Amino acid sequence: MIVTxxxxxxxxxxxxxxxxKVIADLSLLASKSIGELVTAYPNLLIFPAHFEDNEDDIASRPTFELKVNEFQTVLETGNVMGFIGVKDTQLKIQSRFARASVIDSDAQSNQEEVIEEDYFLHxxxxKVLCINLFDLKHSRNQTNLFDFLVYLFPYFxxxxLSQGLYKEYQKxxxxxxxxxxxxxxxxxxxRNLPFRGNVAYSVREHSFDNPISQLIRHTIEFIKQQPNLRGVLHSDSETLDFINLIVQHTPSYHARDRYTIINTNRKPFVHPYFMEYSGLQKICLQILRYEGLKYANNDDKAHGILFDGAWLWEEYLNTLLHPIGYDHPTNNTQQGGIKVYVQKLSGNNVRRYPDFIKDSRIILDAKYKRMKNNxxxxxxxxxxxxxxxxxxxxIGGYIAPSETTxxxxxxxxxxxFGGSIYKFKLAIPQEVTSxxxxxxxxxxxxTKLINAIKELSSEKSNNE
Structure with a gap:
């Protein structure tokens, strides 16, 4: 496992x-854009799910690159974080704000073990996905990909199920x-001779007890078997209600059918209405196939979960700025934004979508990438x-994360036309023990960041 x-x-x-061997394996994925990866490897989970229309052009950016010269090979990463692997090699990309934590190893080895605690990504x-996290105690000597998958299961x-319980025709x-x-x-x-009144027959009818709901049920039962993680199934009342709904409508469930259900769901789920079930199917398969995600020698298929840091940072800032009156235009839903032309003589009028805007007078831009020397x-x-x-x-400004103050x-x-440009940095705590x-x-x-941004409104009033 390569960690960066x-x-x-x-x-x-x-x-x-x-x-x-590591370089050969990673070469299968290097320099490929997120759009190319998700097309070639549909089992990959990508955040944001609808990245195609993102104004920041997430789909065209590579997850990582390998730059080779005669002396060395350099692995370069961008804004993408998460886990991805192929064959024998796993690549774990943490946030650059992750910090090492030392824990005691077993007494026999008389050594200490160092693990990376990525508190900021968690x-x-x-904040963005409204998931409940616990102590974040990771298993030793393995990636915490499985933990991530289980944490995200209630979200999917x-x-x-907010679209309704899926049903399909079953024989x-x-x-x-x-x-x-x-x-x-x-x-x-x-079975019925001599005739006693019964007739053997088959019929196609709508049923909630189908391969998709069975896959969800098997995932629920599998998570229940994980002592340190099963608490996510009781993280809130809505999750518990949906779990009970699945259990109620899968009366034919049996643990011995798990591999049959997995094989039945090998084809990606596509439905014009129940679109959100596609992501749920992916994460269920990854959880149930976790042992297989250690990338056996003969498996050329990439698996994992990836987060675009720029999108995640922007959505996180929205949880801070929306309560103080900032709008967050979004390109993928075509909400907000402004037309570039008052009147366009040919073709459709294009729009631009700032990250955050208040009263059409203050515009703020979220920047996750490194911004050196101010x-x-x-x-x-x-x-x-x-x-x-x-x-x-x-008034315009940038908001970026910082390792300092x-x-x-x-x-x-x-x-x-005049106006001012600001730069804001949010300090990400480093020396913390939990x-x-x-x-x-x-x-x-x-709180300090919000107070500083609130002062922009007073400057705007003074300028006017």
Whole structure:
């Protein structure tokens, strides 16, 4: 297993064991965009799920790249985090804010074990996806991919069942006096002679007890067998209600049918209405196939779960800014945004979607990537300037995560129409001993950030 962080370069040392095998395996995935990966490997889970229409062009960005020269091979990552693997190799990309934690090993070895606690990634997922996380105690000597999958299961369950309990036509066989389908002559002769009033027959009828609901039921029963993780099934009343609904409508469940159900669900689920069941099917299969996700030698299929850091950071900031009056236009739902042309003479009028806007006068842009020396990338600056021009806004700014302290910096005054540019940084706690301590510390930093942003409204009023 290769462990690295986002927006980082990692040298794959030539003297490391199996390094050539690692490079060969990762080469199957390197430089492929998220859009290419999810097309080639439909079992991959991607966040955001609807990335195709994202204005930041998430679909075209590579998960990682391998740059090879005659001396060394360098693995370079971007904003994507998560787990991905193929064949014998697993790649774990943590947030760059993950920090090492030392735990005691067993007494016989008399050694300490170091694991990486990625509190920040867990925290953003908890805020954005409304999932409940516990102590985050990871199993030793293995990736916590399985933990992630189980934590996310209630999220997918609730999204899918919010569309209703799925039902489909199933062939049912009966042997009774209520004939309503096609007579099964062979079975009827075997079971009902001499004739006693019953008829063997089969009929197609809508049923909630189908391969998809059975897959969900098997996943629920499998999670119940995990002592440290089964608590996610009781994380809230809605999850518990949906689980009871699945159990109630899968009377034919039997544990011995698990592999049959998995094989029945090998084909990706597609339905014009029950679209959210596609993600639920994927995560159920990954949980149930977890042993198989250790990427056997003959398996060229990639598996895993990936999070786009830019999207996650933006959605996390929305949980902070929406309560203080900021709108969050979204390209994939075509909500918000502004037309570029007042009147377009040919074709459709294109729109632009700032990350956050308030009263058409303050525009803020979320930036997850590294922003060094308080400088602003040329393309990022041009993008923000275009937003300010289109909205005739007077204040613009960037919000980025930081390993140091909170920052509230006025970059300067603009020529032309005038206005100000700001740069905000949210400090991500580093020296913490537990997840709860991390949550307490970052909550204080969030308050400082919100207060600094609130002051923009007073500056806008003064400018007017």
């Amino acid at each position: 962080t986002d927006n980082t370069s990692l040298i794959l040392e030539s003297n490391e064991p199996n390094v050539n 925290y953003m997922l908890q 369950l609730k999204k899918a 049912k066989t009966y042997n009774d006096s209520n004939l309503k389908g096609t007579i099964d002559i062979k079975t009827h002769v075997q 400088e602003i990338n040329r393309d990022d600056l041009n993008q923000l300037l275009s937003y300010l021009f289109l909205y005739k806004a007077s 909170n920052l509230d910096l006025k970059m300067g005054l603009l020529n032309g 997840y709860q301590a991390f949550k307490n510390a970052i909550a204080e930093n969030e």
